[in-house]
Amino acid sequence: MIELDAVSAAFALLSSDLSAWLYLLPGLVIGLVFGAMPGISITMAMAFALPATLYMDFLPAIIFLTAIYTGAGFGGSVPAVLMNIPGTSSAVATTFDGYPMARAGRHNEALGVALASSVLGCLGSYLMLFLLIGPVSGLVLKLGPLEMFAVAIWGMLLLGSLAGTYLARGLLAGAFGVLLGTVGFNSAGFIRGTMGIPWLLDGVPQIPAMMGLLAASQLIGLVNTTYLITDESARKISFGKTLSGIRLTFRFPWVIMRGSIIGVLIGAIPGVGSSISNLLSYSETRRNSDDPDSFGKGNPAGVIAAEAANSSSEGGAMGTMLALGIPGGGATAILLAAFAMHNIVGGPSFIANNKDIVYALIFSNFAQAVLLLFVGLGFVYVASYIVRVPLHYLIPSVLVVSNFGAYAIEGSAAGPITLWVFAILGWAMLRYGYPVAAAVVGLLLGGLLESNLLRTYQISGGDYVDYAVQRPGALIIFALMLGSIALQAVSKRRRASKLSAGKPE
Amino acid sequence: MSSKPRRKVVWGHLVLLSVIVVTVIAYLLDARGVSTLPTNLLLIQPLSIFALILAAFILPGVFPRKDAAKEPVAGETRLELMRCLALIAALGLLAFTLERIGFDVATFLFMVATMAICGERRWWVNIGFSALFTILLIYGYGTITPFPFPLTVL
Numbered sequence: 001m002i003e004l005d006a007v008s009a010a011f012a013l014l015s016s017d018l019s020a021w022l023y024l025l026p027g028l029v030i031g032l033v034f035g036a037m038p039g040i041s042i043t044m045a046m047a048f049a050l051p052a053t054l055y056m057d058f059l060p061a062i063i064f065l066t067a068i069y070t071g072a073g074f075g076g077s078v079p080a081v082l083m084n085i086p087g088t089s090s091a092v093a094t095t096f097d098g099y100p101m102a103r104a105g106r107h108n109e110a111l112g113v114a115l116a117s118s119v120l121g122c123l124g125s126y127l128m129l130f131l132l133i134g135p136v137s138g139l140v141l142k143l144g145p146l147e148m149f150a151v152a153i154w155g156m157l158l159l160g161s162l163a164g165t166y167l168a169r170g171l172l173a174g175a176f177g178v179l180l181g182t183v184g185f186n187s188a189g190f191i192r193g194t195m196g197i198p199w200l201l202d203g204v205p206q207i208p209a210m211m212g213l214l215a216a217s218q219l220i221g222l223v224n225t226t227y228l229i230t231d232e233s234a235r236k237i238s239f240g241k242t243l244s245g246i247r248l249t250f251r252f253p254w255v256i257m258r259g260s261i262i263g264v265l266i267g268a269i270p271g272v273g274s275s276i277s278n279l280l281s282y283s284e285t286r287r288n289s290d291d292p293d294s295f296g297k298g299n300p301a302g303v304i305a306a307e308a309a310n311s312s313s314e315g316g317a318m319g320t321m322l323a324l325g326i327p328g329g330g331a332t333a334i335l336l337a338a339f340a341m342h343n344i345v346g347g348p349s350f351i352a353n354n355k356d357i358v359y360a361l362i363f364s365n366f367a368q369a370v371l372l373l374f375v376g377l378g379f380v381y382v383a384s385y386i387v388r389v390p391l392h393y394l395i396p397s398v399l400v401v402s403n404f405g406a407y408a409i410e411g412s413a414a415g416p417i418t419l420w421v422f423a424i425l426g427w428a429m430l431r432y433g434y435p436v437a438a439a440v441v442g443l444l445l446g447g448l449l450e451s452n453l454l455r456t457y458q459i460s461g462g463d464y465v466d467y468a469v470q471r472p473g474a475l476i477i478f479a480l481m482l483g484s485i486a487l488q489a490v491s492k493r494r495r496a497s498k499l500s501a502g503k504p505e
Numbered sequence: 506m507s508s509k510p511r512r513k514v515v516w517g518h519l520v521l522l523s524v525i526v527v528t529v530i531a532y533l534l535d536a537r538g539v540s541t542l543p544t545n546l547l548l549i550q551p552l553s554i555f556a557l558i559l560a561a562f563i564l565p566g567v568f569p570r571k572d573a574a575k576e577p578v579a580g581e582t583r584l585e586l587m588r589c590l591a592l593i594a595a596l597g598l599l600a601f602t603l604e605r606i607g608f609d610v611a612t613f614l615f616m617v618a619t620m621a622i623c624g625e626r627r628w629w630v631n632i633g634f635s636a637l638f639t640i641l642l643i644y645g646y647g648t649i650t651p652f653p654f655p656l657t658v659l
Binding site for chain 1: 528548549563604
């Protein structure tokens with residue numbers, strides 16, 4: 001499984017090339033700053049830095065980009081905790097408990113928890129990658145469209161457990177999101193729902209829509225609030241409390257471990273990645289908790305579950321990218337572009353011929369994760385000051401920056417207009433108890449669901465049952481899905497009976 | 506016997522549900538107008554029908570009993586609602602005018618308007634912060650992004 005010769009060659013490579021280490025710190029800082037800025041995604045941060053790597057050697061270039069990846073992964077949790085604005089879809093679940101913690105004046109603790117979980121998740125994922133890169137690459141190669149469809153449906157159904165008070169409203173939000181996610185060209189060449197607007201041919205712009213649903217809608221709802229944290233004494237910045245948040249993380253080893261495993265496995269599946277893993281990990285942690293009702297109200301375990309999973313997804317996505325040459329998302333697509341810039345083709349032949357480089361990348365990511373703890377601690381301390389800013393400064397500023405980001409992503413007014421439309425929709429949904437996260441995930445997965453269902457239909461010739469029988473992997477995923485739903489129902493009933501038993505006469 | 510109605514109408518919820526239902530129906534009809542082949546409607550048609558059934562289940566919640574559990578927005582004053590709507594209008598104006606009047610002018614006007622909506626009553630603070638923020642944002646963001654933002658003054 002582990003080739004010791006390649007491992008020692010990797011150590012030699014890293015110790016002989018100092019320039020590989022020189023780019024670690026700038027990469028992390030760039031990633032943290034960009035990740036924490038609303039409207040700038042991990043992909044954008046890496047895309048901005050990509051031209052700079054042209055003049056670097058291959059290994060330092062990739063290490064620099066992965067450092068940005070790691071830094072931005074945690075950076076995204078800073079606005080998620082402080083402003084309920086996930087920098088990327090992978091930080092959606094971080095907002096569920098991170099933001100309520102901030103609203104309760106526990107922002108330092110929440111950031112400390114998020115940092116430690118990110119570091120541990122990242123370390124765990126690269127450790128797993130180190131041990132399992134061979135077997136994982138074989139497994140991912142066997143995933144067909146039916147399996148991909150099953151995984152995406154599983155992710156969608158899990159939102160039922162995150163739907164809050166009204167189950168029907170949660171399901172409608174998810175279904176509406178999926179439908180919006182299928183607007184434009186489908187993979188069979190049909191154009192639907194564009195209303196004659198050219199920029200809708202490629203579908204609803206996802207990032208501006210996500211920014212509108214999750215970020216701008218919340219800011220509109222905050223217009224009548226003076227400060228992010230109403231209690232003035234709770235707005236104090238405390239280095240000690242951030243450290244206590246880090247210590248608190250170690251009291252949840254199983255949450256970290258589960259999150260890391262989910263993150264690696266889901267992150268390894270192309271196209272799904274951290275946007276699902278953080279929700280899946282959050283949902284599983286809530287389901288297994290003794291006090292599931294405390295989730296969504298500021299339970300640190302929710303932040304740990306989400307952050308451990310989204311940071312460990314990086315290791316999974318890197319595994320797929322290195323082993324198969326398939327990018328799991330935008331960030332790994334940029335890494336593959338960096339490979340190409342250096343005339344290197346990722347995939348099975350790369351991993352077979354350059355195991356020393358693969359192990360060197362894994363080791364440098366161990367170093368990145370450890371360094372992130374210290375750099376992130378300083379960054380958190382600075383970033384926490386944002387809660388001291390009165391909201392009449394923060395709301396207009398963040399809305400404008402989000403509009404700039406939406407424009408930069410789309411390169412036209414389509415971005416800001418999409419952001420505006422979805423901000424109204426998100427604001428209205430929040431007012432009447434519709435879970436916005438369900439619509440966001442539906443929107444992200446709509447295209448994936450349709451194209452995989454379509455491929456399954458084409459391959460099976462319409463005979464799904466016969467085809468499914470030949471795909472034991474898909475059947476296992478469906479069985480796991482049904483099992484997890486059944487477990488959820490049982491735990492809900494158990495909780496309800498506990499509650500009724502505990503009620504005073 | 507009481508003359509009070511036993512049910513009320515949550516108008517905002519009714520508007521939201523109507524928007525969702527109308528969008529789903531319009532999308533389904535548009536998709537069916539393009540083609541009725543399974544490769545077009547495989548996901549859209551069953552999911553649209555599912556969404557409409559769900560909407561029918563939710564509809565009674567739009568007309569709750571007077572003594573039913575209150576919606577999350579209960580207790581909001583008319584002024585607070587007007588502030589939200591004013592912010593939405595300002596955001597819409599920003600989105601539609603960014604390219605026409607330039608990012609610098611649109612950003613400055615949006616900042617001044619929304620700071621006032623959010624409660625900043627000191628006009629010199631409002632204008633000073635808006636101007637400073639606009640300049641910093643235009644030059645800062647312009648440095649890190651390769652996209653040419655249309656400008657009028659700066």
